[in-house]
Amino acid sequence: MKIEVKDIDFYYGSFHALKNISMGIEQNKVVAFIGPSGCGKSTFLRLFNRMNDLIPDTRLTGQILIDGKDVYAPKVEVDVLRKEIGMVFQRPNPFPMSIFENVAYGLRVNGVKDKVFIAQRVEETLRGAALWDEVKDKLKASAYALSGGQQQRLCIARAMAVSPSVLLMDEPASALDPISTAKVEELIRELRKELTIIIVTHNMQQAARVSDKTAFFYMGEMVEYDDTKVIFTHPRKTETQNYITGRFG
Amino acid sequence: MKSVEYPSRYAVRKRYAQRVAFWLFRFFSLFIAFILFAILGFIIYKGAGVLSWDFLTKAPSDGMTSGGIFPAIVGTLCLMAGSAVVAFPIGIMSGIYMSEFASKGWVVKFIRLMTNNLSGVPSIVFGLFGMALFVKYLNFGDSILAGSLTLGMLSLPLVIRTTEEALKDIPDSMREGSLALGASKLQTIWRVILPMGMPRIITGLILSLGRVSGETAPILFTCAAYFFPQLPTSIFDQCMALPYHLYVLSTSGTDMAAQQPIAYGTALVLIVIILIINLLSGALRRYFENRLK
Ligand SMILES: Nc1ncnc2c1ncn2[C@@H]1O[C@H](COP(=O)(O)OP(=O)(O)OP(=O)(O)O)[C@@H](O)[C@H]1O
Numbered sequence: 197m198k199i200e201v202k203d204i205d206f207y208y209g210s211f212h213a214l215k216n217i218s219m220g221i222e223q224n225k226v227v228a229f230i231g232p233s234g235c236g237k238s239t240f241l242r243l244f245n246r247m248n249d250l251i252p253d254t255r256l257t258g259q260i261l262i263d264g265k266d267v268y269a270p271k272v273e274v275d276v277l278r279k280e281i282g283m284v285f286q287r288p289n290p291f292p293m294s295i296f297e298n299v300a301y302g303l304r305v306n307g308v309k310d311k312v313f314i315a316q317r318v319e320e321t322l323r324g325a326a327l328w329d330e331v332k333d334k335l336k337a338s339a340y341a342l343s344g345g346q347q348q349r350l351c352i353a354r355a356m357a358v359s360p361s362v363l364l365m366d367e368p369a370s371a372l373d374p375i376s377t378a379k380v381e382e383l384i385r386e387l388r389k390e391l392t393i394i395i396v397t398h399n400m401q402q403a404a405r406v407s408d409k410t411a412f413f414y415m416g417e418m419v420e421y422d423d424t425k426v427i428f429t430h431p432r433k434t435e436t437q438n439y440i441t442g443r444f445g
Numbered sequence: 446m447k448s449v450e451y452p453s454r455y456a457v458r459k460r461y462a463q464r465v466a467f468w469l470f471r472f473f474s475l476f477i478a479f480i481l482f483a484i485l486g487f488i489i490y491k492g493a494g495v496l497s498w499d500f501l502t503k504a505p506s507d508g509m510t511s512g513g514i515f516p517a518i519v520g521t522l523c524l525m526a527g528s529a530v531v532a533f534p535i536g537i538m539s540g541i542y543m544s545e546f547a548s549k550g551w552v553v554k555f556i557r558l559m560t561n562n563l564s565g566v567p568s569i570v571f572g573l574f575g576m577a578l579f580v581k582y583l584n585f586g587d588s589i590l591a592g593s594l595t596l597g598m599l600s601l602p603l604v605i606r607t608t609e610e611a612l613k614d615i616p617d618s619m620r621e622g623s624l625a626l627g628a629s630k631l632q633t634i635w636r637v638i639l640p641m642g643m644p645r646i647i648t649g650l651i652l653s654l655g656r657v658s659g660e661t662a663p664i665l666f667t668c669a670a671y672f673f674p675q676l677p678t679s680i681f682d683q684c685m686a687l688p689y690h691l692y693v694l695s696t697s698g699t700d701m702a703a704q705q706p707i708a709y710g711t712a713l714v715l716i717v718i719i720l721i722i723n724l725l726s727g728a729l730r731r732y733f734e735n736r737l738k
């Protein structure tokens with residue numbers, strides 16, 4: 197198992213946001229988190245790279261192991277962990293820098309100085325994110341000059357540049373048009389050859405298209421977790437059934 | 446359902462009221478321009494006559510009834526620079542701390558309370574305190590150093606507040622994006638947050654410089670010299686300063702008829718310096734904004 201989650205409970209103040217969640221995720225698989233708004237998908241996702249550490253007055257019990265190592269062990273250095281566990285956010289959030297510097301950022305803040313290596317890496321990851329041909333002539337231009345879809349692919353490239361082994365994606369295509377969405381999905385299918393991906397999505401078809409396994413959450417609980425095919429054809433729980441059919445109409 | 450009966454011509458009345466309100470608002474807004482032009486016009490009318498190259502580059506002479514104001518210009522510039530050296534690093538660091546490091550606990554509440562109170566302290570009180578602490582207790586004497594420290598304290602609240610507010614307005618998605626790549630908090634602040642806040646921070650810094658250049662009370666007992674025609678050579682020297690020079694000429698002059706025009710000329714130079722600073726702030730702001738695009 198690449199990732200093991202054991203008996204997770206998570207609280208915002210006194211609000212019990214995640215209830216007794218356990219799951220395992222295999223290497224090089226894509227896992228989709230689905231469920232109605234407010235059920236805790238983002239909260240859960242942000243536990244893997246300890247993004248919730250930033251929110252005051254929260255409490256966690258249970259364990260998350262990545263490669264057998266406890267993410268929340270006291271000796272873990274959070275910035276080293278976050279280099280290993282990349283994240284792509286719902287809204288594209290490029291930095292106010294050039295396209296090149298955006299992708300190079302993760303390398304620079306982790307101490308890489310070698311200019312030649314950085315330039316190679318930037319090209320490589322931009323190619324990987326299917327963005328190279330569109331930006332190769334304007335690497336020095338501001339990232340804000342790109343379209344929303346291009347910005348999101350830039351953010352994916354930026355996350356990939358530090359070569360994480362897990363990529364967390366929180367509704368990465370929800371702010372994008374259908375063509376950009378298709379490109380991002382294509383990208384996810386490519387990337388899973390290199391790493392393990394967890395993707396939160398509201399779009400059932402998207403979950404069905406890109407993921408190997410799907411977890412359905414409801415009110416802070418993980419109701420069902422199974423192969424994507426099973427979830428979308430023969431879900432065991434009625435809640436899952438209702439949610440999926442409701443969405444499919 | 447019965448249809449609603451609307452009062453007749455109500456739409457016309459609404460539009461009419463709106464137009465009247467619009468002009469009222471506009472009139473009162475333009476009032477501010479009127480005040481500025483009135484002051485400027487008055488000062489130019491009274492002071493432009495004495496302006497000359499010599500006025501800007503010579504020291505006062507003949508018991509301050511002729512000559513120029515060069516030492517006062519230099520003194521004011523020194524005090525601006527000195528107060529910047531004092532207030533900018535401390536103020537920016539405090540502002541960063543308030544926005545980025547401190548959680549909502551009592552430390553921040555306490556600092557904010559102190560900042561607000563400090564900005565309410567009258568400048569003459571700063572002058573008194575500066576005299577007691579820097580001039581007497583620390584034995585700096587009447588000096589550019591003591592004056593700069595006093596003016597620096599005076600401008601701290603403004604610098605802290607503008608820095609804090611500039612950084613607070615930057616969306617958290619920027620911080621999260623940076624941290625998610627393995628950057629430390631300090632790296633995030635240095636490489637992403639500060640550059641993004643720069644245009645507004647700069648504006649705050651320059652405003653504080655403008656304020657410092659015009660203050661008289663804080664330097665009254667800490668630095669300003671009544672008459673010191675040679676230029677200061679170290680930070681332990683006294684210096685002349687434009688606002689104080691203006692004050693001296695208009696209150697304890699020996700020859701009103703000769704000194705009054707010089708006073709207006711001094712005021713004009715002071716105002717022009719402040720206007721130049723404000724223009725500069727706009728330019729700097731645009732420069733930093735463009736770097737972000
Ligand atoms: N910072 C926070 N402080 C307090 N409560 C929070 C915080 N963030 C989220 N919550 C609460 O935790 C619950 C789960 O939120 P979360 O954002 O994880 O939902 P989600 O499944 O991602 O929803 P969506 O699909 O709308 O993004 C919600 O009830 C929400 O109100």
Ligand SMILES: [Mg+2]
Nearest residue numbers: 237238239366
């Ligand atoms: Mg969410």
